[in-house]
Every structure is written in C-alpha cells, then in structure tokens.
Amino acid sequence: MSKELIRLANCTMAFDGEVVLNNIELSINDKEFLTLLGPSGCGKTTTLRIIGGFQRPTSGDVFFDGARINDIPPHRRNVNTVFQKYALFTHLDVFENVAFGLRMQKPAIGKAELVSRVLEMLEIVSLRGFERRETASLSGGQQQRVAIARALVLRPKVLLLDEPLGALDLRLRKDMQNELKRIQQAMDITFVYVTHDQEEALAMSDSVVVMDGGEILQIGTPEDIYNEPENAFVADFIGESNIVDGVMTADGSVEIFGRRFACLDGGFAPNEPVDVVIRPEDIDIVALGDGMLTGTVTNVTFKGVHYDIIVDFKGFKWLIQTTDLSPVGARIGIKIDPDGIHIMKKSRYSGLFGDYSSYSAEYDEISDAAAVPAGTAQEADS
Amino acid sequence: MKRRTLAVPYVLWLAAFVVAPVILIVIYAFTSRSGGFTTENFSAMGKYVSVFARSFALALISTAVCLALGYPLAYVLAREPARRQRIMLMLLMLPMWMNFLLRTYAWMSILENTGLISRLLGFFGLGPLRVINTPAAVVIGMVYNFLPFMALPVYSVIVKIDRSLIEAAQDLGGSPRTVFLRVTLPLSLPGVLSGVTMVFVPAVSTFVISQLLGGGKYLLLGDLIEMQFLGQAYNPHLGSAIALVMMVVVMIFMFFMNKFGEGEDKAVII
Known part of the structure; x- marks a missing residue:
C-alpha cells in the first residue's frame, strides 16, 4: 500500500466549550481519494479546516509527511483548498485568479513560466480561452473549475475540497464527479473531499470516512461501507436499509x-x-x-x-x-x-x-x- | 406607471429645491448687481486663488488624516466579535448625535492657549503649545467632525468581504501582509472612495470650523461665500460665482477620484 501522508492523532476541537470533533484518529494515504461523509454538523468541514490550517485543534496533533504541523499557518502548508462557494477573487479575472498563488511563490516565478503554468492548468479544467473573463460572468460549473485550477496550479500534495459540487445542479454534478476523479488521477495527488451526499462519496472515493456527532463511525472502501456497515447510522446513511x-x-x-x-x-x-x-x-x-x-x-x-x-x-x-x-x-x-x-x-x-x-x-x-x-x-x- | 407615481413627491422636491436653486446660482453668477449679463464675477475671482488653494489643501489634509485614522479603525472594527462591533460603532457615532456647534466649541476650549492641552503640557513643563487659531486647529476640528463619515463606509465594505476570500488567499500562500494588499485593500476601495467623498466635500466648504478654531484668520471658501451673502461684503453675485466654481472643481476632483478607483480595482495586481 502507499504510504501515510496525513495523520490526525487524538484531535479534539471545541468552540466555546462545545465539542465538534471528539478525539478523532484519521490517517490519509498519499495519492488516495478520501471522502469525509456525514450530515451537517458532523465535524467533516472542521476536520478539513484543521488539515488546511484554518483551525487549530483544541487538543491533539496533526502530522504531514511525518512532521507535526499544528502551528504551521495555511500559507506555509503544501495543501490547497477548493472552498464551498469557490471564494473566487471578484476583483480579478480568470487568469489572475489562477495566477494568484503563483505570484506569491518564493523564489518568484518567471513571467514565461507563470503564463505557461496558468494556461496549462486552464487547459486541464477545460477553460482555455476564458483567461480574461470576469469571474462573475461564469456559470457555476465554470467558477468551480477556476477554483480547482487556482488550487492545483500550485502543485500541492493534497487538495482539500469542501462540498465543491453542492451549488451545482444534478447533471452538472455528475459530470463534475467524473471530472474530479479524472483530474485526481491525472495529477496523481491526494484529494480529501467533504460531502453529505453518499452517492457522490461512493462514486468517487478510494476511502470513505463516515462521521456523525464529531466522531468517526467507520472508515473503509465504498464497498466495505455499503456491504459491511458498522452500525445502524452508517447502514441508513449509505443507501437504503x-x-x-x-x-x-x-x-x-x-x-x-x-x-x-x-x-x-x-x-x-x-x-x-x-x-x-x-x-x-x-x-x-x-x-x-x-x-x-x-x-x-x-x-x-x-x-x-x-x-x-x-x-x-x-x-x-x-x-x-x-x-x-x-x-x-x-x-x-x-x-x-x-x-x-x-x-x-x-x-x-x-x-x-x-x-x-x-x-x-x-x-x-x-x-x-x-x-x-x-x-x-x-x-x-x- | 404606478411605480413611477411613487417618485413624484421626490421629483417635485428635486425640481424645487435642487434644480431650481442651481439654476438661480448660475443666473446670479453671470449677472451684475444691475441685472445685466457679465463675466466680471469670475474675472474678479483671481484675488481669491489663495482662498481656493487653502481650502482645498486643508480639505485634502483632513481627508488624508481621516483616511489614515479611519481605515485601520474600520479594519480592526470589522474583525471584532459582533457584540463588540456594535458597542464600538455606537461610540464612533455618539459624537455625531451631539450638536455640531457644541462639539466645535468644545474643541475651542480644549485647544485654547489656556485650554486643557496647554495646561496638561504645562504641567509637564512643556509648551505653551499654540494650536488654536492655526491651520492645525482647523484640521483637528474637521477630522474630529468628519471621521465617522470615513470610518463607517469603509467599515461597512470590509465587514461584507467574504471571510473565505481571505482564507483562500492565505491558502494560496499569501502572508498576512500580502493578503491585505492583494485582497482586502482592493476589495475595500469602494468604501474608501465613498469615505473620501463624504469627508472631502463637506471639508472643502465648511466655514464654522475655520471661524471658531481658525479664529477667522484663515479665510476658507465657506467663509468667503458666507461673507458675500450674510457679511458686510454683501454680493450674492460674486458669492454665487465662487460657489459655482467650487462645485465644478469638486466635480472634476470626484470624477478623477472615481476614475482612479476603477483603475485601481484591477491595477493592484497587474
């Protein structure tokens, strides 16, 4: 099997005394497509935000490639995020949105390389020719792809996706599921995907982590989760039972x-x-x-x-x-x-x-x- | 049709109290005391160039100080928890609910040679500091009175910036400083523009502040115009001409301000 890339050890997260993550243990392998699945309020987004560095666990440790990263701020992590509502920069066009992270890189990237990397990324997400478009003029699916390109252009080891398809209609969602799977395989990196949609989780993932009430109930392949549910919650949440x-x-x-x-x-x-x-x-x-x-x-x-x-x-x-x-x-x-x-x-x-x-x-x-x-x-x- | 009828009261108001007065001012500006057409009022304005310059300079300085104080204030305020935001907003607006004249009188006694500041400095063996009746006192008065007009629009824009945009910028490798320069600042420019407008325009035409805190030594446009209508120099024709020129200059100023703003929006990164 491939090696472990991220590990959350005894992670607990509490906001104002309210526990949203209760002592979770999670190990994510390199190059796998892992989905955090659960109803709203189960702690899946919090888990993602801990990996991204937007939240520091109240207790417990986060490891990346063996090193403890609790205190590393988001901008120093080799992890990028696709946000729930895309969070595109409205004051910049498509090209500049994708180039944003590249312009922050140190040492600075040469202009020719920057342009070629942005265009290459737009090619991968099928948005060539949209460079100078305003983000507000794009459809939901296109905005989604800009958000993915913007995150992937930095060649992160891990891409975090927070319910990225939630705002799209059903047809587009199915297309994007295939698209995401294809991109993940093409880039050969780890995807950590958050969703409350069990069909989406089963269709795309190598591993599914079912969560409820701030706890992990079961971790397994989609087949394991469906065929061998751990308890009544998992059985009911995944498919009909x-x-x-x-x-x-x-x-x-x-x-x-x-x-x-x-x-x-x-x-x-x-x-x-x-x-x-x-x-x-x-x-x-x-x-x-x-x-x-x-x-x-x-x-x-x-x-x-x-x-x-x-x-x-x-x-x-x-x-x-x-x-x-x-x-x-x-x-x-x-x-x-x-x-x-x-x-x-x-x-x-x-x-x-x-x-x-x-x-x-x-x-x-x-x-x-x-x-x-x-x-x-x-x-x-x- | 029905919707439009709702606007009738305001349209009438607009016609009677905005359009008509402007037309009257234009007519006055281009006529002499005897009633005939003349451009003399404008050619006579040459001797007031220094007043124009002083007014614009003081207004610009005040606006800049308001921006320097108001932007950080608005930025910090927008990041506070909701409860504290409400209290701080209250404090910011509280002086505005006090009579304008009273506030300015209060500053007179604070800045006086025998006033609070001087005595405080004197206590430490410093001073006496002469502030009252200097341009500095006028700027202080303007800043004090107009600061909320800068801070509030900036605050209301910053507070609406989607938190996830900031996180996205951090996520893409932006240090706190670059996140501010490349995301927060460009996105807050509309607030800065309206703040600048709301401070600059009243500042350039104020006369009470300059009279009370400047001791009447530093004639500003507002004072000049007031003199033509209410003072000994009674000449509403000249007054109208000065007001008209001031209006045009302000309009040109605002036009470039907005142009600059539009460009800035996109120019920041490229």
Whole structure:
C-alpha cells in the first residue's frame, strides 16, 4: 500500500466549550481519494479546516509527511483548498485568479513560466480561452473549475475540497464527479473531499470516512461501507436499509420476527441481541407458500429501473426494491439469501433508523407539503 | 406607471429645491448687481486663488488624516466579535448625535492657549503649545467632525468581504501582509472612495470650523461665500460665482477620484 501522508492523532476541537470533533484518529494515504461523509454538523468541514490550517485543534496533533504541523499557518502548508462557494477573487479575472498563488511563490516565478503554468492548468479544467473573463460572468460549473485550477496550479500534495459540487445542479454534478476523479488521477495527488451526499462519496472515493456527532463511525472502501456497515447510522446513511432487531442464536444463524435466517456473520455471544441490515435490493419476492416471511404490500412507487414497494410484516414496514410489480393489498412471501443479511452490534443508533413506517408520509410531504402534517398522514396509512 | 407615481413627491422636491436653486446660482453668477449679463464675477475671482488653494489643501489634509485614522479603525472594527462591533460603532457615532456647534466649541476650549492641552503640557513643563487659531486647529476640528463619515463606509465594505476570500488567499500562500494588499485593500476601495467623498466635500466648504478654531484668520471658501451673502461684503453675485466654481472643481476632483478607483480595482495586481 502507499504510504501515510496525513495523520490526525487524538484531535479534539471545541468552540466555546462545545465539542465538534471528539478525539478523532484519521490517517490519509498519499495519492488516495478520501471522502469525509456525514450530515451537517458532523465535524467533516472542521476536520478539513484543521488539515488546511484554518483551525487549530483544541487538543491533539496533526502530522504531514511525518512532521507535526499544528502551528504551521495555511500559507506555509503544501495543501490547497477548493472552498464551498469557490471564494473566487471578484476583483480579478480568470487568469489572475489562477495566477494568484503563483505570484506569491518564493523564489518568484518567471513571467514565461507563470503564463505557461496558468494556461496549462486552464487547459486541464477545460477553460482555455476564458483567461480574461470576469469571474462573475461564469456559470457555476465554470467558477468551480477556476477554483480547482487556482488550487492545483500550485502543485500541492493534497487538495482539500469542501462540498465543491453542492451549488451545482444534478447533471452538472455528475459530470463534475467524473471530472474530479479524472483530474485526481491525472495529477496523481491526494484529494480529501467533504460531502453529505453518499452517492457522490461512493462514486468517487478510494476511502470513505463516515462521521456523525464529531466522531468517526467507520472508515473503509465504498464497498466495505455499503456491504459491511458498522452500525445502524452508517447502514441508513449509505443507501437504503431495512434495519430490524434480531438475536444471534449461533454463528451463521439469526432470529428475526421469531424465524431463523441463515447468515454469514459470526463471533457474537450466544443469544446476543443485534441489529440486522437487509438491503431493499437483496429481498426476493416469492410465492406465498415459499416465503420465509409473509406480508402485505401497502405502497408502490415506480422508480424507473425498479419499483419501491413497502411491505408490512406484523406492523413493521420494509422497503423492497423489485422489478416485479405487486399491487397494493397483495399478500406476498419473501426470501433472503444468507449474503443479503448483515449483522451489526447494537449501538447508540439502534432503533433510530431503518424503519419505513413513515415512508409514505415522506412521499406525501414531498408531493403535497402543505396538505397533511407528516404525523397525521402516518396514522392514516397504518 | 404606478411605480413611477411613487417618485413624484421626490421629483417635485428635486425640481424645487435642487434644480431650481442651481439654476438661480448660475443666473446670479453671470449677472451684475444691475441685472445685466457679465463675466466680471469670475474675472474678479483671481484675488481669491489663495482662498481656493487653502481650502482645498486643508480639505485634502483632513481627508488624508481621516483616511489614515479611519481605515485601520474600520479594519480592526470589522474583525471584532459582533457584540463588540456594535458597542464600538455606537461610540464612533455618539459624537455625531451631539450638536455640531457644541462639539466645535468644545474643541475651542480644549485647544485654547489656556485650554486643557496647554495646561496638561504645562504641567509637564512643556509648551505653551499654540494650536488654536492655526491651520492645525482647523484640521483637528474637521477630522474630529468628519471621521465617522470615513470610518463607517469603509467599515461597512470590509465587514461584507467574504471571510473565505481571505482564507483562500492565505491558502494560496499569501502572508498576512500580502493578503491585505492583494485582497482586502482592493476589495475595500469602494468604501474608501465613498469615505473620501463624504469627508472631502463637506471639508472643502465648511466655514464654522475655520471661524471658531481658525479664529477667522484663515479665510476658507465657506467663509468667503458666507461673507458675500450674510457679511458686510454683501454680493450674492460674486458669492454665487465662487460657489459655482467650487462645485465644478469638486466635480472634476470626484470624477478623477472615481476614475482612479476603477483603475485601481484591477491595477493592484497587474
């Protein structure tokens, strides 16, 4: 594996006594695309700002290439940042924005080299010909690219990106995701990316760091995070999950709703209560008699590639994604393969996520926000 | 159509109290006491060149001092926590809510030969320092009275500069000094321009300050004009001509100021 470039050791950050980062440990490898993922207020931006040097951790150490950099100000770090709202200099044109950092370099860079490096960078972000444009006259995506070029022209070892695609529309966001991945590979440097968008995180990253409440919940590849979530929060935050209470009866056997299911996990205490994650796409609909569980369809939504159907099992509602239509009111059986069942230890998030009882209410809220308060709709449905 | 009717009261006001007086001044400036057309009022102005020069010099000095004091003040103020900002803004504006004449009288007694400063210096065996009735006293009076007009516009521009622009500049390798010179300063120029305008224009035409603190020894344009309308020298035609010339000079001055500002915006880096 490649070597470690950045390490946060026991980093805690508190503002006016309020802890926003709680003793985190994070190691970032050279040339990797690492994403800090979590809901707003989870501490992901603070973590990024500590690496960038805009914030000094209340306690703990930051290492860069083995050296402690707690006291190094931002302008002396070999790290550059793409800010959330780009933070382009409005009093300068595109060329001067990109040249800004080069003009600060010591020893000074010759004019010819400066021009060629700026133009080369504009080429990489597909903005050749825009040199003399005012930044205010550019579209969001173009401004974004100026911000990236401005940071990358300094050839940093690490590029920090703070929700850089947040202000763009969906199509552009998808394009820019590919673009960013391409740039990262072309420049062959480390990207540390902050987002609350799990799809973005899964699509681009080599490693994903899931955060909540100032703590790191899980670090892993996108596949690990999706397939082997550490707890109910991660399972719910990354993709759709049905999370139900279960009891491990033995290694490879879990009891849900009084029925035993085969699974691949083990190493739990006998009869240990656990959280069981079942992804909506891992559930097969079968004939009533063949099912491991039977339930009633209460809601069907057409999503294009598949249907989202909500099935009521003894009052607990599951989300199932299927390409076969089962009408509302139908009684169906379901089957889950052992590799579709993932067992997690109980955590402080147990019981908070993965219940689709309010699913239809959510849809009501979106389609007709003013009509019914969510609570009422939920009651009417169940 | 409907929107426009809302502007009618102001348009009427404008016509009656801005446009009409300017026209009247132009008419007065180009007529003699007997009522006929003349340019004599302008040719007579030659002997007042020194007054013009003095007025502009004192106003420029005052504006420069206001800028030198007001910019750092505004810069520091904009970086303070919100609560302290409010208190400091209050303190800055507090004197403005006190009567202008009273404030200037107060400075008279402070600067007097037997005033507070002289006595304080005398206590340490220094002085006596003669300040009252000197151009310095006039400048002090102007700076004291007009400083908020410099500090406030500069402050309101600096406080709105996006914090992330400063961070971006640091991130790109800018030391605190270069960040200030290449980002904060150019972005705050609009505030500086309006501050300069708001200080310079009243400073060039003031007459109370020069009379009270300059002891009437240093005739300024304001005094000269006042004399033509209210004083013994009663000659509203000459007064109008002087006012007109002053207005034109100020306009030219402002025009170049703004031109310079526009250029500055971009010139700083290139």
